[in-house]
Amino acid sequence: MITIVLAEDHHIVRQGLRLLLEAEPGFRLVGEAADGLEAVRLVETLHPNVLVLDLMIPRLHGLDVTRQVRRQCPETHVVILSMHADEPYVMEALRNGATGYVLKDATGADLVHAVKDAMAGRRYLSPALAERALSSYVERPGESELDVYETLTNRERLVLQLAAEGHSSPEIAKQLFISTRTVETHRANFMRKLSLHSQTELVRFAIRKGILSP
Amino acid sequence: MNSSVATEVVRALKLAVFRRDASGRLRLHPPVPDWLTALWPAAAAAGESAHGVSPFLDNFLIDAAVYWESGSGPGVGSGPWLETDGRGGEHHLQGRALTSGRHALLLVEELGPAFDERRGILQKAHEVALDYERLQRAEQALAEEKRLLEQRVQDRTAELSRANLDLKSEVATRQRYAEQLRALSLRLVEVQEAERQFLARELHDEIGQLLTGLKLSLEIFLRSAPATGAPSCLEVLEVLDELMQRVRQLSLDLRPHLLDDFGLVPALEWHFKRFFKQTGIRVHFRHAARQTPVSPQLTTAIFRVVQEALTNVARHARVPEATVRLWTAGDWLGAQIEDHGRGFDPEAALAAHASSGLFGMKERAELLGGQFTLDSAPGSGTRLTVEVPVAGTLSVPAALHTQEDSP
Ligand SMILES: Nc1ncnc2c1ncn2[C@@H]1O[C@H](COP(=O)(O)OP(=O)(O)OP(=O)(O)O)[C@@H](O)[C@H]1O
Ligand SMILES: [Mg+2]
Numbered sequence: 001m002i003t004i005v006l007a008e009d010h011h012i013v014r015q016g017l018r019l020l021l022e023a024e025p026g027f028r029l030v031g032e033a034a035d036g037l038e039a040v041r042l043v044e045t046l047h048p049n050v051l052v053l054d055l056m057i058p059r060l061h062g063l064d065v066t067r068q069v070r071r072q073c074p075e076t077h078v079v080i081l082s083m084h085a086d087e088p089y090v091m092e093a094l095r096n097g098a099t100g101y102v103l104k105d106a107t108g109a110d111l112v113h114a115v116k117d118a119m120a121g122r123r124y125l126s127p128a129l130a131e132r133a134l135s136s137y138v139e140r141p142g143e144s145e146l147d148v149y150e151t152l153t154n155r156e157r158l159v160l161q162l163a164a165e166g167h168s169s170p171e172i173a174k175q176l177f178i179s180t181r182t183v184e185t186h187r188a189n190f191m192r193k194l195s196l197h198s199q200t201e202l203v204r205f206a207i208r209k210g211i212l213s214p
Numbered sequence: 215m216n217s218s219v220a221t222e223v224v225r226a227l228k229l230a231v232f233r234r235d236a237s238g239r240l241r242l243h244p245p246v247p248d249w250l251t252a253l254w255p256a257a258a259a260a261g262e263s264a265h266g267v268s269p270f271l272d273n274f275l276i277d278a279a280v281y282w283e284s285g286s287g288p289g290v291g292s293g294p295w296l297e298t299d300g301r302g303g304e305h306h307l308q309g310r311a312l313t314s315g316r317h318a319l320l321l322v323e324e325l326g327p328a329f330d331e332r333r334g335i336l337q338k339a340h341e342v343a344l345d346y347e348r349l350q351r352a353e354q355a356l357a358e359e360k361r362l363l364e365q366r367v368q369d370r371t372a373e374l375s376r377a378n379l380d381l382k383s384e385v386a387t388r389q390r391y392a393e394q395l396r397a398l399s400l401r402l403v404e405v406q407e408a409e410r411q412f413l414a415r416e417l418h419d420e421i422g423q424l425l426t427g428l429k430l431s432l433e434i435f436l437r438s439a440p441a442t443g444a445p446s447c448l449e450v451l452e453v454l455d456e457l458m459q460r461v462r463q464l465s466l467d468l469r470p471h472l473l474d475d476f477g478l479v480p481a482l483e484w485h486f487k488r489f490f491k492q493t494g495i496r497v498h499f500r501h502a503a504r505q506t507p508v509s510p511q512l513t514t515a516i517f518r519v520v521q522e523a524l525t526n527v528a529r530h531a532r533v534p535e536a537t538v539r540l541w542t543a544g545d546w547l548g549a550q551i552e553d554h555g556r557g558f559d560p561e562a563a564l565a566a567h568a569s570s571g572l573f574g575m576k577e578r579a580e581l582l583g584g585q586f587t588l589d590s591a592p593g594s595g596t597r598l599t600v601e602v603p604v605a606g607t608l609s610v611p612a613a614l615h616t617q618e619d620s621p
Contacts, residue, residue: 146540
């Protein structure tokens with residue numbers, strides 16, 4: 001027999017879930033909560049095997065509920081119910097100690113699976129999530145670090161080039177047909193972006209970048 | 215004096231000389247000048263007395279008599295006068311009473327051309343005087359004109375400075391309007407965003423939950439339903455799934471909840487995946503490892519700009535991939551969207567005002583005190599850079615809590 005506490009604020013959803021869980025042989029619903037605080041209190045008094053928990057529940061966020069339950073009643077496993085299929089939500093839930101993560105628009109059979117797996121201490125994700133996690137792993141191209149030089153605008157690159165070559169701001173202004181103040185603004189911008197603080201550092205950077213030959 | 219020489223002089227001077235005899239009569243002394251013959255023929259012929267020929271002369275002779283009687287001084291003059299002869303000829307005459315030794319003499323001179331000349335001079339003088347008057351009048355008129363002109367200039371200046379003042383207050387008013395407009399625009403963007411957020415949440419949480427409840431109920435009903443009703447019930451379930459999917463998409467289109475729950479980087483990553491699915495364009499995301507937390511306002515602005523710029527890449531650039539960069543530098547948050555596609559003339563596109571995309575991005579950046587830079591040219595791709603100051607109230611995005619929270 002698996003004892004279950006159900007925490008879900010939406011009346012209609014809770015009703016559906018109750019019917020679903022009660023209909024499953026071997027499941028026994030021992031308590032229902034409509035908010036996070038109540039959920040934590042019920043788990044502490046009832047020590048169920050599984051807490052089926054809505055992620056977006058009022059008065060204490062689902063993640064906080066999960067954390068507290070895992071700390072205070074480690075024998076109770078948490079199965080998260082969520083509308084969100086996105087990776088960060090799943091990751092956060094798992095990091096905070098959830099054993100299962102079920103999408104609300106999945107079928108009822110999914111939840112039953114998750115509860116059973118949780119009882120056995122196995123991690124369960126809705127099939128859609130498992131696929132997604134895999135595909136996102138495949139899709140993700142080899143992300144490389146940001147090259148700050150590339151964030152410079154055309155004008156900033158031009159001013160940088162001339163400044164590195166040793167031209168003064170008024171000289172640059174004359175060459176580019178802009179005001180000295182504008183040159184100074186561009187200069188301040190790229191110095192800030194590149195974390196450079198002096199002409200020496202600028203020249204060193206330009207040489208390293210191949211903008212200036214040593 | 216040699217008497218003949220004296221006679222010649224008298225003749226040349228056209229003098230009429232009268233000598234006063236003991237009885238007081240004035241007798242003409244030869245030679246007799248022509249003018250006298252013409253003027254007073256009777257007196258000239260008879261060597262008659264000067265008395266009674268001219269009222270003016272008679273008058274003068276009264277003074278002259280007094281002089282002769284007293285017998286002292288250099289003599290008296292009559293001053294010039296005018297006589298008209300029988301033929302209408304005019305003679306300007308001048309008389310002088312003298313004493314020469316024992317003789318009392320009266321000389322009458324015809325002033326002739328010399329006098330005319332003098333008169334001419336007088337005339338000239340008179341004319342000059344008149345001219346002078348005219349000149350003075352002209353000068354006065356000129357001065358008046360000048361005064362009027364100055365008055366007009368003064369009036370005009372006053373008018374101008376009034377206009378200038380008006381203009382200044384107009385400029386101030388416009389500046390105030392511009393500021394109000396800016397505040398309003400900012401508010402509008404915020405309201406719109408809040409509205410979207412509300413709708414997205416409502417769709418997702420409320421409607422989505424209702425549909426979920428409905429679906430669960432149907433599933434449970436299906437288990438105990440008579441076999442005959444099952445097929446149509448399954449159909450309803452399918453429709454329900456479709457509906458839930460639509461609601462979710464709609465909610466995400468309005469505003470991705472990741473943005474509010476996890477911030478910019480996860481929301482962008484999510485968006486790039488979705489974008490790839492919809493367009494086939496792969497987005498390479500480059501960002502600095504650590505991001506300083508920024509206000510939801512900025513997060514939203516940057517997210518929207520990236521979204522809009524990528525839409526442009528998909529619609530106009532004709533490329534299979536694009537790069538998005540995200541960074542913080544000092545107190546600035548920057549994002550850049552780059553593609554190596556068709557490119558275009560940014561100035562023309564911005565000036566055209568026909569589209570709302572680029573303009574909206576620029577406005578969004580500028581409303582937040584930031585910069586918008588568009589580097590593009592036909593054939594050489596597009597790089598759009600937006601940088602906004604992180605200044606002001608820094609509120610951490612409503613991210614989900616993490617483990618660092620205190621117990
Ligand atoms: N990445 C790009 N590559 C090539 N052309 C572009 C790119 N981005 C913008 N353009 C050009 O600039 C024009 C203006 O872009 P903008 O986003 O303002 O308008 P739009 O995309 O045509 O319409 P919308 O108002 O719906 O965004 C586009 O019509 C297109 O010609
Ligand atoms: Mg566009």
